[in-house]
Structures are given as structure tokens and as C-alpha cells.
Amino acid sequence: MKKDLLKLLDLTREDITKILNVADQMKYNQKHGLTHNYLQGKTLAMIFEKNSTRTRVSFEVGMYQLGGHALFLSGKESQIGRGEPIEDTARVLSRYCDGIMIRTYGQDEVEELAKYASIPVINGLTDFAHPCQVLADLMTIREKMTRLEGLKLCFIGDGNNMANSLIVGGLKCGMDVSVACPAGYDPDPRVLDFAKTVTGAGFALCRDPKQAAQDADVIITDVWASMGQEGEKAKREAAFGGVYQVNEALMAVAHPGAMVQHCLPAHRGEEITAEVFEAHAGEIFDEAENRLHAQKAVMFLLMGEKN
DSSP states (O other): OOSOBOOGGGOOHHHHHHHHHHHHHHHHHHHTTOOOOTTTTOEEEEEESSOOSHHHHHHHHHHHHTTOEEEEEETTTSGGGGTOOHHHHHHHHHHHOSEEEEEOSOHHHHHHHHHHOSSOEEEEEOSSOOHHHHHHHHHHHHHHHSOOTTOEEEEESOOSHHHHHHHHHHHHTTOEEEEEOOTTOOOOHHHHHHHHHOOSSOEEEESOHHHHHTTOSEEEEOOSSOTTOGGGHHHHHHHHTTTSOBOHHHHTTSOTTOEEEEOSOOOBTTTBOHHHHHHTHHHHHHHHHHHHHHHHHHHHHHHSTTO
16 A cells, blocks of 8 residues: 555555455454554544544544554644644654544645655545545445445435545446436546546446436435535535435335445435435444444554554
């Protein structure tokens, strides 16, 4: 693997498989009470310019279970929030810590941080990519379905960071990927360009959710308005409402026994009905739990003693 985890476009299929294999072992160790303090004495700086529940808790708990320490830095409370250049923050934190996790808006900020940091940088979320979440999704799918290659993954909703990372991660792992979103809410052009280059797996961008979900093994959705888009709520409800929803009618065209995944938080009655959410709650909260194990794998592979 490279020094950092900035986006799944940077990883090979072998990189992703290695992360998932290590994540499986991390989960086994934790469930069986086996000591795995591989990052004893290491410190992770966590920069949050976007609020979070799962990202903060999973990284902080993960570092603790690995024997290290996580340091929370909010944008408002650190100098980065007062205009300090990102390159200076990168160089200072590199003198104090062993890794940096950042959850922010612009992908360019994460890339700049990694450029100037001499320690690993992990993208906890940007408006472009959500690699840690999708690694957890792929881990959960593989747990339930025993494989990834040859499965069909379908995403319904906004062509946001989740859609971008699911397209890349799914295709790199040999999955067929279909996405349904309204016009004007397509995935990033860089991701669509990547999808055109992939061989051995198919990609489809649809306007009709049922067309996208036909015979799908996994249905995934996300909120219509992500953090920072609250001002667009009415506009987005008009674009998505009544059509781009995971409901029983949509599930009826998917493959029998299809999984449902949601990165949370979920707005029941909007992108997913309460009935479908509760019917698949076990899978969805396995997915949430697997953020912990997948991120522990990433931290170990990037920050471990042998690297």
C-alpha cells in the first residue's frame, strides 16, 4: 500500500483485499479477547471539520484497542480553523504524532495534508470520497455473501461521496455496479471516467431505480442531503422524493435474499422506508460495526512497526 489512504482510486484490488483480510483478523481478535496492541505507544491525530458519531468513536476506540491513543482536534479549536496553512499543520503534526485522520469538506485539503505530512494520512470523509465507510461495506458484503466478485451492487440516491467510493471499490473488487440518481446529481466525472476503463465488471448509470436494482445482490442508499447541504433540503426532496427510495417495491426486483446497506444516519421515510430498514437492521448495524475493524486494519497497515 501507499503511505496514505486518501481515496479508493489510489488502491489496487490487492490492496483492498489485504485490508479486508486484516480487518477480518482484527474482528476475530476483538471478538475472542485476543490481545492485538500492534500500535502500542502510537498516536493518531484526528482532525474534524465535519461532525461525526461513527467516525470519531470507531477511530478512537480502534486506536485504544490497538494499544495507541487518539487525539481529537476540532476545526474550531485548532489553528487550522483559524487560517493556519494546511501544509504547516501537516508538518507540525508529523513531529508529534504517528498518523493523521481528517474528516473535512474538500478532497484537495486531504491531498495537500498528505503531500506535506511525513506520516500516514487517512481520509475519514470528504465531499468526494468516503473510503473507510466503503471498506466497511465491502467487508460486510463479503461476510454475508462469502465473496465480492460477480455480485451486483446497486446504489440508489445522490451521486455523492458514497456513490463515488462504492463505484470505485465495487468495480475494483470485480462487482457489477449500478447507480440510480436524478439528472443533475450524478457521481463525480472522475469516477465515471474510471468506470469506463474497467474490464471484467459492468457499470450502469440509470435514472430508473428499479432498472438499477434489477437482480441486485446488494442495495445501498444514503441521505438525500449530506452534511453541508441542509440549505438544499427542499430542492433535493423535490428531486428525489417519491422515486429514489429503497422500499418493498424496489426490493421485489432485487435478487432474492438481497442485502441492504446504509452508512447512517438514516432518514426513515425518505431514502429508505422504516419497514425495509428494520428488516435489514442486522446487516446495517454489522456494517456500522465493521467501520471499527476496517479502520483498525488501515491504521495497522499504515502505522504499524513494519512500515
